[in-house]
Amino acid sequence: MKSRESLPSWYELPIGGISRPNITPESKAGWRFEKPVIDNEKCIRCRLCFLYCPDAAIVESDEKYTTKTGKTYNVSYKINYYFCKGCGICAEECPVKAITMVPEV
Amino acid sequence: MTQVYKSKSLATLSSNKAVAKAVGQLDVDVIAAYPITPQTTIVEELAQMVANGEVKAQYIHVESEHSALSAVVGASIAGARTFTATSSQGLELMHEILHITSGLRLPVVMAVPTRALSAPISIWNDHSDIMNARDTGWIIYFVSSAQEAYDTVIQAYRLAEDREVLLPTIVSYDGFLLSHTYEPVVIESSEDVIEFSPKTWKGYIEEGAVAIGTLASPDYYYEFKYQQVEAMKNALRKAEIIDRDFHKKFGRKYGLVETYRTEDSEIDLLVTGSIWSSLKLAIDKARSNGLRIGGLRLRLYRPLPINEIEKILAGKEVLVVIDKAISYGLRVAGPLANEIYTNLQSPVKIKSVVAGIGQRTVTHEDLYKVILHVYKNKDSPSFTKHTLFYGVRGVELDG
Amino acid sequence: MLSLTVNIRIPRTVWDLPREDYFVGGHNLCAGCTAGTIVRNLLKVAGPNTIVVNATGCLEVSTSLFPFTSWKVPWIHIAFENAAAVASGVEAAIKVLKEKGKIDPNKKINIIAIGGDGGTFDIGLQALSGMLERGHNVLYVVYDNEAYMNTGIQRSGATPYKAWTTTTPVGTIMRGEWRDKKDIIGIALAHKVPYIATANPAFLLDMDKKFAKALQIDGPSLIHVLMACTTGWRFDPKLGIKISKLAVETAVWVNLEYNYGKLEVTTPVPKRKHVREYLKLQGRYSHLTEEEINDIQERINRKVEEINRAVGKEVIGPLA
Numbered sequence: 001m002k003s004r005e006s007l008p009s010w011y012e013l014p015i016g017g018i019s020r021p022n023i024t025p026e027s028k029a030g031w032r033f034e035k036p037v038i039d040n041e042k043c044i045r046c047r048l049c050f051l052y053c054p055d056a057a058i059v060e061s062d063e064k065y066t067t068k069t070g071k072t073y074n075v076s077y078k079i080n081y082y083f084c085k086g087c088g089i090c091a092e093e094c095p096v097k098a099i100t101m102v103p104e105v
Numbered sequence: 106m107t108q109v110y111k112s113k114s115l116a117t118l119s120s121n122k123a124v125a126k127a128v129g130q131l132d133v134d135v136i137a138a139y140p141i142t143p144q145t146t147i148v149e150e151l152a153q154m155v156a157n158g159e160v161k162a163q164y165i166h167v168e169s170e171h172s173a174l175s176a177v178v179g180a181s182i183a184g185a186r187t188f189t190a191t192s193s194q195g196l197e198l199m200h201e202i203l204h205i206t207s208g209l210r211l212p213v214v215m216a217v218p219t220r221a222l223s224a225p226i227s228i229w230n231d232h233s234d235i236m237n238a239r240d241t242g243w244i245i246y247f248v249s250s251a252q253e254a255y256d257t258v259i260q261a262y263r264l265a266e267d268r269e270v271l272l273p274t275i276v277s278y279d280g281f282l283l284s285h286t287y288e289p290v291v292i293e294s295s296e297d298v299i300e301f302s303p304k305t306w307k308g309y310i311e312e313g314a315v316a317i318g319t320l321a322s323p324d325y326y327y328e329f330k331y332q333q334v335e336a337m338k339n340a341l342r343k344a345e346i347i348d349r350d351f352h353k354k355f356g357r358k359y360g361l362v363e364t365y366r367t368e369d370s371e372i373d374l375l376v377t378g379s380i381w382s383s384l385k386l387a388i389d390k391a392r393s394n395g396l397r398i399g400g401l402r403l404r405l406y407r408p409l410p411i412n413e414i415e416k417i418l419a420g421k422e423v424l425v426v427i428d429k430a431i432s433y434g435l436r437v438a439g440p441l442a443n444e445i446y447t448n449l450q451s452p453v454k455i456k457s458v459v460a461g462i463g464q465r466t467v468t469h470e471d472l473y474k475v476i477l478h479v480y481k482n483k484d485s486p487s488f489t490k491h492t493l494f495y496g497v498r499g500v501e502l503d504g
Numbered sequence: 505m506l507s508l509t510v511n512i513r514i515p516r517t518v519w520d521l522p523r524e525d526y527f528v529g530g531h532n533l534c535a536g537c538t539a540g541t542i543v544r545n546l547l548k549v550a551g552p553n554t555i556v557v558n559a560t561g562c563l564e565v566s567t568s569l570f571p572f573t574s575w576k577v578p579w580i581h582i583a584f585e586n587a588a589a590v591a592s593g594v595e596a597a598i599k600v601l602k603e604k605g606k607i608d609p610n611k612k613i614n615i616i617a618i619g620g621d622g623g624t625f626d627i628g629l630q631a632l633s634g635m636l637e638r639g640h641n642v643l644y645v646v647y648d649n650e651a652y653m654n655t656g657i658q659r660s661g662a663t664p665y666k667a668w669t670t671t672t673p674v675g676t677i678m679r680g681e682w683r684d685k686k687d688i689i690g691i692a693l694a695h696k697v698p699y700i701a702t703a704n705p706a707f708l709l710d711m712d713k714k715f716a717k718a719l720q721i722d723g724p725s726l727i728h729v730l731m732a733c734t735t736g737w738r739f740d741p742k743l744g745i746k747i748s749k750l751a752v753e754t755a756v757w758v759n760l761e762y763n764y765g766k767l768e769v770t771t772p773v774p775k776r777k778h779v780r781e782y783l784k785l786q787g788r789y790s791h792l793t794e795e796e797i798n799d800i801q802e803r804i805n806r807k808v809e810e811i812n813r814a815v816g817k818e819v820i821g822p823l824a
Contacts, residue, residue: 010328010335015271016210017329018309019316019573025530032535047518051548051708052745054540055529083529087536087734088742101742134600135593161604163596168634172589175582175631179557179593182580184601187593205582308597309578310555316573318581325570 028055032086034101036079040065042098045073049090049099057084110295118290120254120283124190124216124276125150126290127258129160130298134185137165137176141195142228143218143280148190170195174202174215181211182317184308186262189213192280193220193234200237206273207242207333209317212265212306214258215243217277218284219378219429221463229464230280232377232429235406236440242333244274244340245407247377251288253404254278256357259293260347263302269339279379281464293355301354341408361410363402366392367417370399372479374425375414375445377403380460380467384427387472398476403441411448423454423483425475428492429461438492454483457492465496478502511612512549514716518709521548531574532566536734536741538748539563539647541705546616546645549715552577554614555594559587559623562654563647585627588635591617591642599641614719615641621648621662625686636695636724643718644726646688649733657736661686664756665803666796668788669736679791684803692726693762699725701761701770705732706749710759710770717761730757738787750782755808755820769811769819776823779804 014020038049050058063076091099110130118126125147128136136155138148154160163180167173170191177187191199196217206213219235221227235245244264248254254276261274278284309315321329345361352358365385367373376384381402391398401417401424403410418424428439437443442457449455456479461467475495482488494500515521526547533540539562547554554577558564564581567574582590595615602609617635619628624646635642651669652658659669663681668674672681692700699721703711711729718725732748734741751757752771756779759771779801783789792800801823808820 004324007324008328010331013325013328013332015329015332016208016309016317017319017321017325017570019319019568019571021314021316021528021573021576023571025572025574028530048708051518051521051545052541052705054533054537054544054744055531056525056527056540056544057529060523080529085535085741087744088740089536089541089744092742093745134604135596137593137596161600163600165592165596166638167589167592168630168637172586172592172631172634175586175589176593176596178582179580179590180597181593183555183594183597184606185597187597201583202586314573314576314578316568316575316579316581319568319570319573320565321570 027082028085029081032084033105034086034088034103035081035084036086036088036090036099037102038077038079039098039100040076041067042096043077044096044098045075046095048093048095050077052089052093054087054089055083055085058090110292112294114292116290116292117287118251119146119285119287120248120251120278121146121218121285122150123251123255123290124258125154126292127255127298128188129154130295131259131262131302132186132299132304133160133162133188135163135165135177135180135187136189137167137173137180138189139167139170139173139191139195141170141192143220143284144190144192144216146285147216170198171202174199174206177213178202178206178209178211181213181306182209182309184306184311186304186306187213188215190216192218193222196234196238197222203238203241203243205318208329210271210336211273212262212271213273214261214265215273215275216258217275218280219277220280227463230282231462231464233431235275235277236430236432238275239407239440242272243407244272246274246276247404247406248276248278249283249378249381249402251283251290252357253359254283255290255292256351256355256359259298259302260351263347264340264344266306267343268305270336270343272333272336272340282379297354301351337408341410344405359404361405362413362417363404364417365400367399367401369397371397371421372423372425372476372483373399373401373418373421374427374472374476375401375403375441376427377406377441378429380427383467383469384472386469387476390469390473391476396476396480409444409448411445414445415449415451418449418451418453421453423456423479425456425458425479427458427460431459431462436491442492454489456489458495459492460495467496471496474502512551512614512716512719515549515709515712521545521712522551524548526552526554526576528574528576530572532569533562534735534741536744537562538705538732538744541745542647542711542729542731543618545705545708545712546715547577549712550614550616550719553612554616555580557587557591557594557615557617559619559628560584560654561620561623562649563618563620565654584623586631587617587619587623587628588631588642588644591615591644592635592638592640595640595642614643617642617644619644619646620653621646621650622652622660625661625688633691633695636692636697636726639723641722642724644724646726646728647731648728649731649736651736653733653736666789666792666800668791674791679796688726688728689762697726698723698764699761701727702757702759703727703729704748704752704757704759705729706745707752707759707771714761736788739785743785747782747785750777750785753777754779754782755804756782758811758820767814769815772819774821776808776821778823
């Protein structure tokens, strides 16, 4: 726990309590007791989990992926476990059940 | 018909109209105001100026005073030069936003023709509304003439937008006594006015993604509030400089505390606002009867120019502070009296007098009576312990 | 940054939404809070040239703890009841600064006011009314979790019939809220607002289309979004979207829009589910007797009749 004494002085802080988004918030990983795991084979790249996640904890990238059955996709999804709170909405809403909630605690 | 003031001119204006003229010449961007007696003629005059094309501004017809200040805060954040005006109940309704405006360090300027607070409802003048705003972190001016109202609005924008200040500012004056009475006013050229108070405020949004109005935990809140303390100190310094620069450019000087015959006085009286002219007459009468009396008019109320007051009071015996508001529940019930007493380092006796509540008339004869009473009783042991409520039926001038 | 000129396009598929997020993770909203979903999508549609004015509430408090912020657009929070008034001021300032040449007049800047049901239906109603009546070019998004959730689940004007809240609790005399939800859409209609819509995050594309349509309008618009609240409604965090969907499928919530007064139900429901399906998943309704559930169903049936009549055809069908 950072001591209050090490925080900036009044003349070092921006006036009026203005925040800027360049400061990364603390990790929310400690909120979880289970974490989502995406099965890249089952995922049909419908984009729903990416758009539903309230914490923007699913990252979409242009990473190509070819399934074992030969289907090639131009996007892939990864969970950002730094921000994921383990709410389970992604797993619940995935139309092909490609996401499973795995216990962490 | 657009009227552009190319050079100095003379006009007969009320303080309200003088304020409106100044605001128009300062190229205000957004005006949001809700009508309330005695401020209505300000917003009416501004509306006419916008309708004539004399002022290019967005005029928001808000649905309450709370929304008036809220809209002005939003506009100021977006980088606009803003103005609003209110009084009494309206000032109370927007009260929570007063603290927010100063907390966010926005250079909003607001005109407040002062008016008594309900209940009972009163449309007439006293200072109770402005006294309720004294801890809000706003810079507060008390002016005593239409010319001074015009000049102080011009100074106020420059002070508020100063990079080291960035505090919202109130220019207040007596409702009805000043807001609705007509005096000759010198109107400066629009070019000179803008040159004196250029638009330096750019808002917060121009730098992109910023979160304004964040939640500050106990780890941070105190530091932000202390920033306001320091800003007020800067404001005191800058207000004086700006007044001097104003004198250099336009030839009119006010100072932060105006004095009258205080060079050799024993007893001084301190007032704010229009009662000043009556006080000067009373002082002259007292002087002609051999009493060494002087007067002070407090022009800048927040931040309080206590150093200057102290200098003037050096060697004086008594300072009588005349308040037009009551701080209930205290033996010494005059708010100004309490503040000056607490902040003063010198051994001057402070006598608190309350007068003019709800625009109960105070003439120079009344003030002369007060002077005599003070002169007679200044050495009695309980002299400073009670406020003299002057002019209320049923309360005699005590011994 | 504010230097780009971006036009609002109505998305036709989910792939029309940009990848870029202007509302990012790391905030303190409850796990499974659908407000996160709603605002992420709103800002994907609106883009970076947006100024957000946020009323006090769950969203504001969770996303703006100094020195952090989840907003990658300028974001303003002033007080609880004045999001609409502040947005009016911002809009007026942008307008006049464009006229005076301080801002590029061709740059489209979206001004969005976001308030909760408490900050809009109740304490914020005056400011909302003023803003709508004056015709400011502001989109007002109400995220409706049907109570004052931020302060701990107290009843608001949007709390539905028979719902438990801490100030309309269930006891021997009182059985939750006894009044109906305030009709904010009717209030907006009375102000002759050009675009009014209700939306639901379970119907993403419909919601995003409405956001886009509203932002294209030059004038005020109001979008009322259902925000299923895991903490206040008492359900498992993963069910947020599912419950939102059930709300539409049981006609508890109707996705509609009033485009210059013309009504369209944008999510027709050919065969309705019984309201029991929606109620049984939420702890705030766990006290309901069979009689009370039927009472709720009757009220919904009447509402459906009214809507079908107003549209002129059966857009919401009978119980399956």
